[in-house]
Amino acid sequence: MNRHILSVLVENQSGVLSRISGLFSRRGYNIDSLAVGETEDPTVSRMTIVVQGDDYILEQIKKQLNKLIDVIKIISLAPNVSVFRELVLVKVSATEKNRASITEIVSIFRASIIDVSNSTLTVELTGDQEKIQAFLELMRPYGIKELVRTGLSALQRGDTQISQTVTE
Amino acid sequence: MKAADAIVKCLQKENVEIVFGYPGGAVLPLYESLRSSSIKHILVRQEQAAVHSASGYARSLGRVGVAIGTSGPGATNLITGIATAYMDSIPMVVFTGQVSTELMGRDVFQEVDITGATEPFIKHSYLVKDATQIPRIIKEAFHLASTGRPGPVLIDVPKDVQNDRLDYVYPQDVSIRGYKPTVQGHxxxxxxxxxxxxxxxxxxxxxxxxxxxxxxxxxxxxxxxxxxxxxxxxxxxxxxxxxxxxxxxxxxxxxxxxxxxxxxxxxxxxxxxxxxxxxxxxxxxxxxxxxxxxxxxxxxxxxxxxxxxxxxxxxxxxxxxxxxxxxxxxxxxxxxxxxxxxxxxxxQKDVLFEDRVGVNPKVILKTLGGILEDTAIVTADVGQNQIWAARNFPVTGKRQLLTSGGLGTMGYSLPAAVGAKIACPDYQVVAVVGDGGFQMSMFELGTMAQNGLPLVILLFNNSRLGMVRELQNDGYGECFGIDLTGNPDFIKLVGAYGFSGIRVHNDDQFADAMKTGLAATKPFLVECIVDPKESTL
Structure with a gap:
């Protein structure tokens, strides 16, 4: 089972997300994350879908997605030629004693504190999944009260655009 | 132009001559527009039959079938037909009425999310929220249904949208950027x-x-x-x-x-x-x-x-x-x-079974092959009758055998035969069916009678769900839940609809009975009594 990142252009219409998520659930494909939003063309949305599966599953996912009329284009993003980012918001317990050490870790990771209370800090961090994982490991001992992640977003490196990329 | 009128105009542009449907509150504007149009409406007795009939029509003619139902239960009754068409790649456009847009999402009377419900087994679907999009949507729907790998397409139209007004222009071309089927082989x-x-x-x-x-x-x-x-x-x-x-x-x-x-x-x-x-x-x-x-x-x-x-x-x-x-x-x-x-x-030798009571279905279907013309259309239901027909009825010349292969939908044969006979009135049409499948769609006797369709129903009656019986016997040794005791007298039943039938007890009686049926000017039933122990193969 390998992790694959698909970048999918779809019509920006209601019902599209349901068609895609329904396809994954009824065919038993495992989805790690799905991030979606409008693109430079407001009639098109772009989804970044992280899936688990062997080559057979990956091929089936791409073919079944392609069968959906609302799906315009699908490419696989290889790690060596792509950039990946995810945003995470984490609300961590903070006391007067440990607040400084948390702040130190936050600055090492170039994260930022976006909300403070007597007993918590809310931290925003952007990065690839390894960086986020490492950060969360360091936060865990302090007590993570809440965590929310956007799922991975990704683009190809350099001047390559999805519209010019030939689908394999 | 009123949107409902525009729908009818678009259908005419797509050369639709016949639609199969069942009206209800949410499709009243569309029915009002159909009433005064040249399109012929065939009133089925349950919505599932509208889709199966559209399937029989589409398959026998090689064109797109059209079915219409109302919102809520009308729409959910269509579902089995849509899934059946999807699994067998049958080109079809299905219209449903929907509750008015301002009521949608409030669980009002006869509201159901039919685009959502059909999503796993439909080629594409549209929920029309803007009447001005109707010509484009219908053009696209017929294109999608009939090109690439064919399949059913659903258009769900809220009642208020049917009453909206639009400037009617039917598009010449279709451009769907996510749909470019490869036709030419590499x-x-x-x-x-x-x-x-x-x-x-x-x-x-x-x-x-x-x-x-x-x-x-x-x-x-x-x-x-x-x-x-x-x-x-x-x-x-x-x-x-x-x-x-x-x-x-x-x-x-x-x-x-x-x-x-x-x-x-x-x-x-x-x-x-x-x-x-x-x-x-x-x-x-x-x-x-x-x-x-x-x-x-x-x-x-x-x-x-x-x-x-x-x-x-x-x-x-x-x-x-x-x-x-x-x-x-x-x-x-x-x-x-x-x-x-x-x-x-x-x-290869046939399985021997000598001491049967009633007809040998395999012999009957071979005999049928000798009787029917080279253009005849045979529909088969699901169960033993399907396999008997598939293995023994000789499809020669331009003959067709229509059956639900992918989904295996019982009740397909009778409405599909209705669709085929309406599509091809000059061809002989025979609906092969068991007594189980017959009763799943026997309400369509009304549609046959109303339209005076001279087709023959070839009913294999073993008073059982024969294939399940066989699977249970082979797999478990005992049978359960397959006994259809309580069956009506099928000859009397069709008599109540005004057409006649002949009961056949042995192979020798069959040919004459079938010839009588084929010569009739109304629907006709040939009921063959089958031994409950008869095997499929």
Whole structure:
């Protein structure tokens, strides 16, 4: 089972997300994350879908997605030629004693504190999944009260655009 | 123009002459527009039959069928028909009424999310929120239903949208950026396939419904005659090659013929055309054609590599690719291989069952083959009657056999026959059905009577769900939940609808009864009494 990142252009219409998520659930494909939003063309949305599966599953996912009329284009993003980012918001317990050490870790990771209370800090961090994982490991001992992640977003490196990329 | 009028105009632009439907509150504006139009409306007795009839219509004519239902329960009743059409790739546009847009999402009377409910088994669907989009949507729907791999498309129109106004212009062209089916086969792949065929010793072709959808029967016959390659087929591939063709070797699969399955397992190169070869055609993933390399030709790229490991995938329209293959192929040295297959085929014996009470259904269907014209359309239901028909009714000439192959929907035969008879009034139409399936759609006797459709229902009555009985006997030793005691007197039942029937107790009585039925000017029932212990194969 390998992790694959698909970048999918779809019509920006209601019902599209349901068609895609329904396809994954009824065919038993495992989805790690799905991030979606409008693109430079407001009639098109772009989804970044992280899936688990062997080559057979990956091929089936791409073919079944392609069968959906609302799906315009699908490419696989290889790690060596792509950039990946995810945003995470984490609300961590903070006391007067440990607040400084948390702040130190936050600055090492170039994260930022976006909300403070007597007993918590809310931290925003952007990065690839390894960086986020490492950060969360360091936060865990302090007590993570809440965590929310956007799922991975990704683009190809350099001047390559999805519209010019030939689908394999 | 009123949107409902525009829908009718668009249908006329798509050359729709007949729609099958059932009205209700949420489609009243559309029905009002249909009332004053040239389009003929066939009132079915339950919405599922509207879709099956549209399917029978579409398959027999090779055109797009149209079905209409109202919102809520009307829409949910359509679902089985839609799933049936989807699994067999039948081109169809289905309209549903929907509650008014300002009421949607409030769980009001007869509201159901039908685009959501049908999503897993429909080619595409539209929920129309803006009346001005109707011409584009209908143009797209007919295009989607009938091109690429055909299938059902749903258009859900809220009642207030049907009453809105728009400037009617029917678009000339369709442009859907996410939908560009590959029709032309890749020349490189076709050349590879031809090279592979030349080097094979035991080539075999296995065809499915794709040949029929692509109207490639003639090309298939020309190709196999020129190349001298034997042909087997799936249930959906019945009619792709006439049974009296010298290279015809029968149906594969769990209910197919042993000699056809033997051909598949002995072949060294299998060319699959327009078939997904699902579990009923194979013995399970990885067990089909174990000794063969596979060339898979299909219009749907997602079918290639799904059920079969494929050496040469070729995406495209079967007709188009067969034309290319005919050009490139020469006669292959297959005489010995074909001779072997003929010997195996000729050595097969029917299962013996002598002390039966009633008719031998296999003999009946062979006899039917001798009676019907070369253009006859036979529909078959699901269960033993389907397999009896598939194995024994000879599809020769331009005959067609229409049945629910993918979903296996009981109750398909009668409404599909209605659709076929309306589509092809000059052709003989016979609906083969068991007593279980008959009662799942027997309300359609009303539709047949109302429209005076001279079709023949060939009912095999064993007062049981025969195939389930057989599976239970073989698998569990005992039977449960299959006894249809309480069946009506079917001759009296059709009599109540104003048409007659003959009950047949033995094989000798059948031909006369069927000829009487075919000569009748109204629907006619030929009821054959079948021994409950009769086997499928």
């Amino acid at each position: 020349m490189g792949q076709i050349k590879r396939a031809i090279r592979k065929l030349r080097n094979s010793k035991r080539p075999l072709i296995c065809v499915g419904g794709g040949i029929l959808r692509s109207k490639a029967q003639e090309e298939l016959a020309n190709f196999v005659t020129k190349a001298k390659i034997p042909v087997v087929h799936t249930l959906m591939g019945i009619g792709a090659l006439p049974v009296d063709h010298p290279y015809y070797f029968g149906m594969v699969g769990s209910h197919g013929f042993a000699h056809a399955n033997r051909a598949v397992s002995q072949s060294d190169l299998l060319v699959v055309i327009g078939a997904r070869v699902a579990d009923r055609a194979t013995a399970g993933p990885g067990l089909f054609a174990k000794n063969a390399e596979i060339i898979h030709i299909d219009i749907d790229p997602a079918e290639i590599g799904k059920n079969l490991g494929t050496l040469i995938p070729t995406v495209g329209d079967a007709k188009n690719i067969l034309q290319q293959l005919i050009k490139g192929i020469t006669s292959l040295a297959t005489d010995q291989w074909v001779q072997n297959l003929r010997e195996i085929k000729d050595s």
